[in-house]
Amino acid sequence: MTFKELNIIEPILKAIEEKGYNMPTPIQEKAIPVALAGKDVLGCAQTGTGKTASFAIPIIQLLQNSKEDAKRKGIKALILTPTRELALQISECIDDYAKYTRVRHGVMFGGVKQGSQVNMLQRGIDILVATPGRLLDLMSQGYVHLDQVKYFVLDEADRMLDMGFIHDIKRIVPKLPKEKQTLFFSATMPAAIVSLTKTLLRTPVRIDITPESPTVEAIEQFVYYVEKAEKGHLLISLLQQAKNQSVLVFSRTKHSADRIVRVLTKAGIGSQAIHGNKSQAARQLALGNFKSGKTRVMVATDIAARGIDINELPLVINYDLPDVPETYVHRIGRTGRAGNTGKALTFCSREEVQLVNNIQRLTGKKLREAELSAKTVVRTLVS
Incomplete structure (x- = not known):
């Protein structure tokens, strides 16, 4: 039609x-x-x-x-x-x-x-x-x-x-x-x-159009079970491997978003944070930079990320897990848009395992456990 x-x-x-x-x-x-x-x-x-x-x-x-x-x-x-x-x-x-x-x-x-x-x-x-x-x-x-x-x-x-x-x-x-x-x-x-x-x-x-609370089938979903203190190292390693890809990173709080940007900046990875404490002008500038590719990595809280609409965003990373499982659906929906494929990676610390369980119960889909490559040197959770 x-x-x-x-x-x-x-x-x-x-x-x-x-x-x-x-x-x-x-x-x-x-x-x-x-x-x-x-x-x-x-x-x-x-x-x-x-x-x-x-x-x-x-x-x-x-x-x-x-x-x-x-x-x-x-x-x-x-x-x-x-x-x-x-x-x-x-x-x-x-x-x-x-x-x-x-x-x-x-x-x-x-x-x-x-x-x-x-x-x-x-x-x-x-x-x-x-x-x-x-x-x-x-x-x-x-x-x-x-x-x-x-x-x-x-x-x-x-x-x-x-x-x-x-x-x-x-x-x-x-x-x-x-x-x-x-x-x-x-x-x-x-x-x-x-x-x-x-x-x-x-x-x-x-x-x-789809079952209630589904996740887009075009999105590959993986979970990394990793100690909370090692999330920063894992993020840096994955972003270095992603090279020139645009990446949207989700944090739970404004403070966490700013801290992640500082960690990435120290590692030589250009990034910007977008959250409610930023002025409207700063948020629009950051969004513009991200959409144009000038900024490769955007770190966002859930509220601020609602206006990010990029058809060819290949990768979303949940640095912090959301408390509400439906929010996970919104987050990963930033990728895999307009008929494109996408990938969503979730970092899960020991304290967040139940949150992953809640997400899997809601979506009816088990997140695939990601294998850490030799380039990714972090302490993972002992099962």
Whole structure:
């Protein structure tokens, strides 16, 4: 099937073709027609499968085709997302898809001064992409009004819950009109998410592209059982063997991310950290350097990594294991995107063995134990 067969209008088709996209992904093929028909959508698909286009394209088309919306002022579509990096990523996609339409959009998030965002609102936009905190802040100041919203998107819903945004969502939803179309997307569908959907969606069409909480089959997954004190040595050795490959390294905390960068720098390996303590300018610079290949190794916390979308990222390393097994699915989903293969390596210390067990139970897949080469001199755990 092609995008043209999904009855997408010519201005959007032209923009899609310019991006080099011809064939929709499975989630796009199933979700776009349902959304264009005005139905609520509950979509569950892995990261990297094209969820953004699944809601962005229908909303742009519905707004473009509506003469009523063209005359009406106010925000007509709200897209909520957990992090500023992801908000920017979604905004960039909308910018691409809407370039030949009259649909205007804007993005807002915390960590920067609000002046430019207020000016954007005052000029008028049709679609607003926002993180919950900044949205509530500007709502309380009277700059944002949601009474004209016809389309509401909750993206990365499971991550929203992981990050504690459930209370913010419950404050925002009552400000939306009761009559609206809701599009709800998540990479995993735990019980808490299912419960939330019952309060937000009206007889939704559920679209499951893959089993709940799966891991992308294109990703090779390995685990290194290694003493905690030896993780740094193992990382250096693996990065030296990886040569010119781009590598995303996950740490549990901001402090750990900075420490890993110091260790790598001392070993002569160029790297940058990205986490919540970095300014927005610093985070965008680091992301830009990583995407362009100027920086080969990015060390990130889970929250900051949500905006990293690189089709040809070959390797992800879990330096620290996440406490929540679903987070592992999100992490390794940074590789193996857009039909490419990828590899995910996990370092497991003695204290983290149960976390690996939890991941294997969730995914239904046993991580292959990696064999250490002669070049990798570290103390492994004694089984």
